Amino acid sequence: MKLLALALATAWFGLTLPPPTPTPAVKVGARPARPGSADVAAELRGDAIKADVATIVGFAHASRAVKEVGSGQMWGRIAGFSSSDKTVEWSLDKFRTAGISDIRTQTISQDAKASLWLPLSWRVTLLGDAAFGEGTSDVVLESALPVGPSNIPGGTLTAPLVYVGSASPAVLQHIDVKGKIAVQLVVPQGHMLFERGAVDSRSEDLVKRGAAGVFNIVRLPGNELSRDFSDCGNPCFNIGGRDGWFLEAVLDRAARAGVQDKLRVKIDLQTQTYRGLKAINGVAVIPGMSQETIVLNAHVDGWFDGAGDNGDGLGVLIALARHFAKPANRPQRTLVFVASAGHHTPGINGPRSFVAANPELAKNAVMFVNIEHVAQRNFSPARTTSADGYREAVADSGEAPIAVGVTNNSPFLQELIDGGPARYGVNFISERSTFQSGETGGWAGLNVAKVSIMQAPPLYHTTGEVLDVISAPGLERIARFLAFFVSAADKAPRERINP
Numbered sequence: 001m002k003l004l005a006l007a008l009a010t011a012w013f014g015l016t017l018p019p020p021t022p023t024p025a026v027k028v029g030a031r032p033a034r035p036g037s038a039d040v041a042a043e044l045r046g047d048a049i050k051a052d053v054a055t056i057v058g059f060a061h062a063s064r065a066v067k068e069v070g071s072g073q074m075w076g077r078i079a080g081f082s083s084s085d086k087t088v089e090w091s092l093d094k095f096r097t098a099g100i101s102d103i104r105t106q107t108i109s110q111d112a113k114a115s116l117w118l119p120l121s122w123r124v125t126l127l128g129d130a131a132f133g134e135g136t137s138d139v140v141l142e143s144a145l146p147v148g149p150s151n152i153p154g155g156t157l158t159a160p161l162v163y164v165g166s167a168s169p170a171v172l173q174h175i176d177v178k179g180k181i182a183v184q185l186v187v188p189q190g191h192m193l194f195e196r197g198a199v200d201s202r203s204e205d206l207v208k209r210g211a212a213g214v215f216n217i218v219r220l221p222g223n224e225l226s227r228d229f230s231d232c233g234n235p236c237f238n239i240g241g242r243d244g245w246f247l248e249a250v251l252d253r254a255a256r257a258g259v260q261d262k263l264r265v266k267i268d269l270q271t272q273t274y275r276g277l278k279a280i281n282g283v284a285v286i287p288g289m290s291q292e293t294i295v296l297n298a299h300v301d302g303w304f305d306g307a308g309d310n311g312d313g314l315g316v317l318i319a320l321a322r323h324f325a326k327p328a329n330r331p332q333r334t335l336v337f338v339a340s341a342g343h344h345t346p347g348i349n350g351p352r353s354f355v356a357a358n359p360e361l362a363k364n365a366v367m368f369v370n371i372e373h374v375a376q377r378n379f380s381p382a383r384t385t386s387a388d389g390y391r392e393a394v395a396d397s398g399e400a401p402i403a404v405g406v407t408n409n410s411p412f413l414q415e416l417i418d419g420g421p422a423r424y425g426v427n428f429i430s431e432r433s434t435f436q437s438g439e440t441g442g443w444a445g446l447n448v449a450k451v452s453i454m455q456a457p458p459l460y461h462t463t464g465e466v467l468d469v470i471s472a473p474g475l476e477r478i479a480r481f482l483a484f485f486v487s488a489a490d491k492a493p494r495e496r497i498n499p
């Protein structure tokens, strides 16, 4: 017994192995989020909206349970698959229950030239060797996720590893990556989207220099799978925070012991490319006194649970439909609610398809509002570290910052937004912006104000974005702000919205 204990203590240089089972990326403690208002219309209450977000996340859980994609390692509400359609059908049912009679289900066919790459099953195994300590056995990096459209002819690849840090040219001039898996470190500032340019070009550079593949250690809280970044030409994988922490430590210890050449990884990967997919948009119309329209949109699709991308946005869209369907809140203009098949599946764009299928509603629009990633809690590095030294992340009592873009920079709309934090406690960033998101791009041809409400939280596109990180009071704050904003714009002359 004593001998066995000694052997275990020295395996993998005595390092703590990454956690074997999923643990939450962010600790959400007992202290609740900063409360909402005591006086809120029932349909805009945070707990009611969060109950809908839980149902929306449930469609993603079902996708995993039935193994909608391959082995079930990849899941979500995926446009082109039934998980997305079921979410749209449920949304339409909610619109109908709110008393809206003009309800439309509209089919979208994937563009002929487009395709969706999905990984069906995969495994990344760090191969054990007695040189790393007695009893060192293989370790599976559970957080590894292939970057699209990675592929391995024959389905398996074994190669040595080499650490390249930031993978900048100044570093790479000293490192021979030929025939090896290059391990680069990515420290996202905000969400991964902000790193795409650098990560993609450096990955391509590594392959040009002869790398057999690239691992991106994504230094985020927890040990999450993250679907982001583009392929580098050879197989590329994202590795989660805790696995990456372990892998870096192993690379350091192996270098110090002079056994780095023995460090190897085995990759197994099966993938599929889908073409000719079909999806649906759900549209609900509340008629006003005029033909002019205000279009509100939330995409239903999302990777993994997608509680924040975009379960929260869809929950808020449904709450707003309930609000404006009430006779007391009937609008002047016609309000259009789009539960969109989104933009994650190439060749399926919900807003673009909405415009094509509803030319009158689109042509008469005075404003589009895109509700996307709106109520995740904010979090910070914690004072505590886990057993392997990894610094934990803990939620605070507010929501992550929300960027608001107004494409035409209308002073009237910007002033309404400026008043949001004081009126409703929403955490809008302090700078006015004209940005628009990928979802909003589907309206590119229409020359009216396009408003995007969007958080850029770090867990976006990762398995860490679960229901627990959604703030119920945050849902209420943004729903109340949007009810106010849409109502104010509805009463305003067209020239104030589009000067």
Ligand SMILES: [Zn+2]
Residues within 6 Å of the ligand: 299, 309, 310, 372, 373
């Ligand atoms: Zn989104």
